Amino acid sequence: MEYTFITKDDDLKKYLFNLKEECIIKHEDNWFKEKSHTKLYPNIDEAKAKVAKPYYWILNAIDKYEDNECEDKELALAELGILVFKTNYYSQKLTSDTENIEAKTDLAVSLINFGLSPEFVAEQMLSMETPKYARLNIDHDEAIKLIKSWV
Numbered sequence: 001m002e003y004t005f006i007t008k009d010d011d012l013k014k015y016l017f018n019l020k021e022e023c024i025i026k027h028e029d030n031w032f033k034e035k036s037h038t039k040l041y042p043n044i045d046e047a048k049a050k051v052a053k054p055y056y057w058i059l060n061a062i063d064k065y066e067d068n069e070c071e072d073k074e075l076a077l078a079e080l081g082i083l084v085f086k087t088n089y090y091s092q093k094l095t096s097d098t099e100n101i102e103a104k105t106d107l108a109v110s111l112i113n114f115g116l117s118p119e120f121v122a123e124q125m126l127s128m129e130t131p132k133y134a135r136l137n138i139d140h141d142e143a144i145k146l147i148k149s150w151v
Helices: 012-033 035-040 044-050 054-066 073-088 101-113 118-126 140-150
Strands: none
Touching: 012 054, 054 073, 073 101, 073 118, 101 118, 101 140, 118 140
């Protein structure tokens, strides 16, 4: 697993701080490995906006959540949780037709641990934003019951 999922015992601010640090370290590791990268993107803000690397996506999602003008903190947390999840399961086929209960459970528990309600998590896991192998293809009420049984 590349990035740790938030646990129910984690403090959200501390988890976000640690996740941000981990992503910045990955950024710095790549910064020095790729000389062309440093010439193209001399600062982290420009690099985050222009380079398609998972740790930049995560940094952007954290920034979005922490922005004082963020109107939907719940949605911003869900987007961050799904990004961390996608990064951890990246080696799997993103369009896999194989149902993966472990992936679904990991995603649901992680999103619940962000303090999101089972109803909101069900909406997210039923949406197209969730990778196919972790998406729920059931009724919303059944999804809520299933998610509650996992937590």
